[in-house]
Amino acid sequence: MAQADINLILNMNDQSFVVCAFNTTVSKVDDFLASEAKGTKVVGAQSLKEMVSKLKKPWQIIFLVKAGQAVDDFIKKLVPLLDTGDIIIDGGNSEYRDTTRQCQDLKAKGAGVSGGEEGAQYGPSLMPVGNKEVWPHIKTIFQGIAAKVGTGEPCCDWVGDEAAGHFVKMVHNRIEYGDVLLICEAYHLMRDVLGMAQDTMVQAFEDWNKTELDSFLIEITANILKFQDADGKHLLPKIRDSAGQKGMGKWTTISALEYSVPVTLIGEAVFARCLSSLKNERIQRGLQHQKCIPRKDKGCV
Template sequence: MTELADIGVMGLAVMGANLARNAARKGFGVAVYNRHGGRTDELIENYGTEGRFFPSKQVADFVASIARPRPIIIMVKAGKPVDEVIEELIPHLDEGDIIIDGGNSLFTDTNRRFHYLTEKKLRFIGMGVSGGEEGALEGPSMMPGGTREAYARIEPIVTRMAAQVDGEPCCTYIGTEGSGHFVKMVHNGIEYADMQLITEAYDLFKTVYGLDAGTISKIFADWNTGELNSYLIEITAAVLAKVDDTGKPLVDSIVDEAEQKGTGRWTAQSALDLGIPLTSITEAVFARALSARRSARAEAEKLLPHPAVATLPIGQAEIDAIRDALYASKIVAYAQGFEQLTVASQQYGWDLKLDELATIWRGGCIIRARFLNRIREAYKSGGGAANLILEDYFRDAVLKAEPAWRKVVALAVEKGIPVPAFASSLAYYDGLRRARGPANLLQGLRDYFGAHTYARLDKSGKFHTRWSQDGAEVQVSQ
């Protein structure tokens, strides 16, 4: 009897090849195919001894080498390439076979593909995969969305491929349609905010206090031993400590222009559609966009000269203040992201389990952090406040950090150092805890120029004032 593979991987660039190697190392038979056969040969030549690989040079042979119902992970660039690969696979598939998109696809595209393939009696899983090339090989965080039946077929495979924390896999069934890719999108949005906050802390140390990269690296390494412990803090210390062949810090020679692939922007756009105040993540996206305008910034610096910033002395109190501002702002970013997940789950009927999302983000993924255990507990068994900041642990943390948070933002403003993520997080916090804000005037203005009506505190119903006519107020609805 011919031996068949347990799973297939189509697309053998770094992420695809590492996922294939991951599955093979865990004891699964892995069919592998790449449109350019050289990559298939390279994988087998370099890593063929790591497990049972089933290489093919033709799509038909690749599909035929997998046990039915066939699960096939496609690892290609998001967008049109995914649709092209799906169409390439369809003629060779049988009813019930499963296509798994492991890339960073937009969740609405995943929704469309899910229903398209359902009509063809095929199953589709949109699976977010976080952890980069190292995570793909050693164990990523995996977020599969599709039907439960399709997930049941791949569950024994993906839960072993995923990172493990406290004996639990960083992989769980997310929900139907494009929910897996939506969750990965929000994960990436939180990642954007987290990285921007770290960058702003670095800028303050460098520009206001005159610290060199090596010294700042040691501060981040120390922070990583405490409540800020996370993958991003860990690698920040490593990046800042790296010295290039000139003997100088590598970071000082890197062009100050941050690129982006779109997931952060999608997260912000989705928040606008859902009506979620996703200020931290959105400001992080805008900061990257501004960083990309290097020539405009260089010209503006000549025409809008920045006042010289006198280096200030720094002690433990100043270091702790920036740490507290970073921690409080980080809490805001996660709180906003989880609110977006909550509203999306309700609007799209996905029934997302927020405690399970916090669980699978504890390992393998880019935003893994110690305090995800706190988030997990907050949402355990469907509980949790409407906003994460209102949970006891996080409420106490931001209240404790608040004086330092304000001090750091005020210092940055005074010195002309942009801290959009710190500042917007603080503004969100201040706006959240005001039972009555200034939007009453805003609504009055809307009624004046557009007759958009307003509600009153002392009466029920909707009202309109004939501002430019006789000034009379009229009730327009109950």
């Protein structure tokens, strides 16, 4: 079971909802029940058939699996067990076109699909969508486990039909890509152009976090910059500068091109990650640059 699964279950338990946990690796369920879920009302199941046998009708099944074929495979296993009115909820990061297709396929089977953000133990922002008939059945649970703002208003409401929730989350996550790129560029300028020391950069980010730039990303950047290893040395300079990505940036950029929406910062953030991942090529180019001896009117020789 991934940490997102565990956090979502514990969140529901904390809100007095009884949850039945299932994982294809049965030992992970046993370990969870013996550790984080010990002393709670969470129950486990050894199979999908056993899991649904422990649920009240209409069944409300939330699953978090890797986007793509794994989602299709799980739904295919689950559908034969469902009755009209049962609800399945894809809580992962599925590509919105896949969610649209799944919603349309499942309408004939009487099952609703609601795509939304993965769970978090202390209050996620949730974006439920799918068949509108589903909302009254899941509203209490979703708004109960969602983060709260102001006077207690939940960060959760019905977003729209079919794949709207996954589309919103896709764009939301990739706006964050743009924010991260801006932070990386600021770090690059401070370190490589201004020659600022690590502790000085920490102070700069902490100062920014006291202004209108106050944000979670600025806050954790300062914490990352100041973090030291067991030797008392800053850890960040020792980490390989090769970023990865899971594909949502590509989805967002392709969708923007299809809909003629200029998301230039998000696109550049995606390409920056592509460039960052080419670590060996960047090293080789750096060595070539070091060997380059400028000659007047002859370029490098």
